[in-house]
Structure formats: structure tokens, C-alpha cells
Amino acid sequence: MNKLKQDKDIGAAMGTLLRMGVIISSVVVCIGGVIYLFRHGHETPSFHVFHGDTSLFRTFPDIITGVATGKGRAIIQLGILLLIATPVARIIFSVIGFLMEKDRLYTGITLLVLAIIITSLLTGAKI
Amino acid sequence: MTILSFTIIIFLGSLLAGFLGSLTGLGGGFIIIPMLTLLLGVDFRYAIGASLVAVIATSSGAAAAYVKEGITNMRLGMFLEIATTIGAVAGAFLAVFVPTNIIAIIFGCILIFSAVMSLQKKVAQLQPVAASPLSEKLHLNSSYPSSNGIIPYHVSNVVGGFAMMLVAGILSGLLGVGSGALKVLAMDNIMKIPFKVSTTTSNFMIGVTAAASAGIYLQRGYVDPGLCMPVTLGVLGGAVLGSYALTKVQTKQLRRVFAFVIIAIALEMLYNGITNRI
Numbered sequence: 001m002n003k004l005k006q007d008k009d010i011g012a013a014m015g016t017l018l019r020m021g022v023i024i025s026s027v028v029v030c031i032g033g034v035i036y037l038f039r040h041g042h043e044t045p046s047f048h049v050f051h052g053d054t055s056l057f058r059t060f061p062d063i064i065t066g067v068a069t070g071k072g073r074a075i076i077q078l079g080i081l082l083l084i085a086t087p088v089a090r091i092i093f094s095v096i097g098f099l100m101e102k103d104r105l106y107t108g109i110t111l112l113v114l115a116i117i118i119t120s121l122l123t124g125a126k127i
Numbered sequence: 128m129t130i131l132s133f134t135i136i137i138f139l140g141s142l143l144a145g146f147l148g149s150l151t152g153l154g155g156g157f158i159i160i161p162m163l164t165l166l167l168g169v170d171f172r173y174a175i176g177a178s179l180v181a182v183i184a185t186s187s188g189a190a191a192a193y194v195k196e197g198i199t200n201m202r203l204g205m206f207l208e209i210a211t212t213i214g215a216v217a218g219a220f221l222a223v224f225v226p227t228n229i230i231a232i233i234f235g236c237i238l239i240f241s242a243v244m245s246l247q248k249k250v251a252q253l254q255p256v257a258a259s260p261l262s263e264k265l266h267l268n269s270s271y272p273s274s275n276g277i278i279p280y281h282v283s284n285v286v287g288g289f290a291m292m293l294v295a296g297i298l299s300g301l302l303g304v305g306s307g308a309l310k311v312l313a314m315d316n317i318m319k320i321p322f323k324v325s326t327t328t329s330n331f332m333i334g335v336t337a338a339a340s341a342g343i344y345l346q347r348g349y350v351d352p353g354l355c356m357p358v359t360l361g362v363l364g365g366a367v368l369g370s371y372a373l374t375k376v377q378t379k380q381l382r383r384v385f386a387f388v389i390i391a392i393a394l395e396m397l398y399n400g401i402t403n404r405i
Contacts, residue, residue: 086338
């Protein structure tokens with residue numbers, strides 16, 4: 001029974017973590033959006049042509065440089081990065097939870113999932 | 128048309144998509160991608176990127192409410208995420224080589240499948256008499272609280288469910304959707320899990336699966352900030368409104384109407400894919 005209570009506590013903390021992640025990233029996307037529309041709102045959209053490799057703000061350093069110079073689109077991308085980070089944070093949280101329960105099998109499984117995601121985040125441009 | 132008016136149109140469309148997606152349980156991605164590509168002429172790759180980001184937002188938002196209730200089977204979700212994340216990375220990798228009209232055709236097929244799935248009556252699964260040895264070994268068997276007290280359940284056919292999740296992950300990474308219908312199919316029909324548990328556990332997995340491929344798409348330039356901004360905020364807002372409305376409206380009739388709308392969209396998508404117009 002004690003284990004069930006502990007599971008519930010972890011669950012509640014996780015709920016808060018997810019909610020905060022979504023709220024914070026939405027606010028950041030909103031701020032970036034207002035700046036972007038203020039500067040570029042009158043221009044003509046070009047989403048029907050794919051720019052791919054030539055598009056801006058695709059890597060972490062680019063996004064940070066863009067945010068530092070107040071670029072609206074870079075701020076939106078930062079918000080999106082935070083959003084992607086939210087489920088990743090949840091996985092990290094789960095590793096801690098399983099460690100606390102001394103569940104070695106699931107600590108291992110969760111670390112494996114984390115490794116897959118981090119590998120894709122780090123090598124995404126190359127594969 | 129200016130960027131400002133385009134953004135407002137996309138925001139309103141996404142609001143509706145998020146609202147309907149949450150009410151019917153199909154998810155926003157299924158409406159967002161056809162809306163962007165068929166109606167507004169957005170490149171398919173940008174639509175996939177934007178939808179994937181919106182999927183993470185709605186999944187995380189909804190999961191925040193579910194984990195507290197203690198219905199989600201965390202161990203099962205985590206174990207199956209090995210399959211869905213590997214699948215998602217493979218799907219995002221494949222996306223570069225598959226022409227967009229083929230992606231549109233696959234999308235149309237999955238759309239029809241999901242609509243048919245949503246129409247099927249959910250019947251309580253017969254519980255397997257004995258748990259499979261593998262589910263015993265992996266501690267996948269659990270219980271959930273209900274109005275009749277705590278109900279224990281077993282998980283069967285772990286290997287079959289895992290394989291199905293691999294497919295769900297590939298499709299999620301390739302098409303930029305949550306592929307919740309496939310996940311629920313794997314858990315309900317193959318692993319014989321009570322659907323109360325499978326729905327919340329599937330939602331738990333969707334965000335993690337999407338995050339695995341979103342990083343790849345971001346670095347490839349599929350995630351356009353100007354497009355993602357109204358899509359993400361719209362879908363999220365719509366999903367919140369939907370979850371409030373869910374307690375007040377009868378969803379059965381809506382589900383039926385919506386399934387036919389989805390099938391019509393799917394046929395349009397198939398037509399455009401086959402005639403290579405997308």
C-alpha cells in the first residue's frame with residue numbers, strides 16, 4: 001500500500017511538471033508571436049514553398065543568438081523547444097521515481113527511452 | 128493575403144481542430160494537416176512539423192490531468208515507449224526519402240482506419256485467465272481504481288503489442304500525428320487491457336513519441352515558427368475548451384458525424400496523393 005501512495009505522489013508532481021511546461025512554453029510562443037506579427041505581419045506568407053535547410057533557427061545556438069537579439073521567430077522556436085523538453089523532463093522525472101522505488105528493471109528501461117530521445121535530439125540533422 | 132490575416136485564419140482553424148479533436152478523442156493532428164495542406168496550400172512538410180508540435184502540447188496538457196487519477200500504467204507506458212520512440216525516429220528518418228504524395232496516401236488510409244475505429248463500440252475486454260509469463264516478468268500487471276473498488280488486470284501478448292507499437296511509432300514519426308488509434312488498438316485488442324487504462328496510457332505515450340521525432344524535424348527545417356505559433360496555441364486552446372465541453376455534451380452523435388467528415392477528408396487526401404497534386 002505504501003508503494004501505491006508513493007506512486008500517487010510521483011503522479012501528482014508529474015502532473016504539475018507537465019502543466020507548468022505547457023503553460024510556460026505557450027507564454028514564450030505568445031511573446032515571440034506578438035513580436036513576429038508586429039514586424040512581419042504585413043508581409044506575404046510563403047508556407048507553400050518548403051525552404052528546409054535554408055530556414056533560420058534550426059539549431060540550439062542559432063535560436064539562442066536569435067533570442068538574444070530579440071527576433072520574434074527565435075523566441076517562438078525557444079517556446080517550441082521548451083514544449084519538446086516537457087515530455088523529456090517527464091522521462092527524467094520517471095528515472096528518479098523508479099530509482100527511489102529501487103526498481104532496477106524500470107530504471108534501466110526508462111534510461112533506454114531517454115537515450116533514444118537524446119540521441120535523436122543531438123544527431124537529428126545528420127540522419 | 129498578409130501574414131497577419133493568414134495567422135488569424137490558421138489560429139481559428141486550429142482552435143476548431145483542437146476542440147473537435149478533444150471531444151471526439153481523435154486528436155487535433157488529423158484535422159490540422161488536411162486543413163493546412165488541402166485548404167490553405169501549405170507544404171506538407173511544414174504541416175507535419177506544426178502538427179507534431181501541437182500533438183506534444185495537447186498530450187502533455189491532457190496527461191497532466193490523467194496522471195493524478197492513478198489510472199495510467201506507468202510501467203506499461205514506459206516499456207512500450209521503447210518501441211514507439213525507436214519507431215518515431217525511424218519514421219522521421221524515412222520521411223526524407225518518401226515523396227509527399229505517398230505520405231498523403233498513407234495519411235488518407237490511417238485517417239479512414241482511425242475514423243472506423245472511433246465508430247466501433249467499446250466493449251469491455253474479457254480478461255485473460257492467467258497473465259503471460261513475460262508480463263509477469265516485466266511487472267506489467269496492475270490495477271485501477273473504479274466506483275466498484277480497485278480492479279486488478281493482466282496484460283497478455285506482450286510481444287504482439289510491442290510490435291504494433293513499433294508500427295504506431297513509425298507512422299507517428301512519418302505523418303506527424305499522435306496515432307492514438309493504433310496505440311489503443313495495440314493495448315485494447317492485442318494486450319487486452321481495460322480501455323480506461325489504455326486511453327490514458329496511450330495519451331501518456333503520445334507526447335514522448337512525438338518528442339522523439341520533433342527534434343529531428345526541427346533541425347531539418349520542418350518546424351516553421353510562423354506556422355507553429357498559431358497552430359500550437361489554437362489547438363491547445365481548443366483542447367482546453369473541448370475538455371470543459373466534454374462534461375456537458377453528448378459525444379456519441381458528434382463522434383458519428385465527425386467520423387464521416389474524416390472519411391470525406393481522407394478520400395480527398397487519397398485523391399490528391401494518387402493524382403500527385405500534393
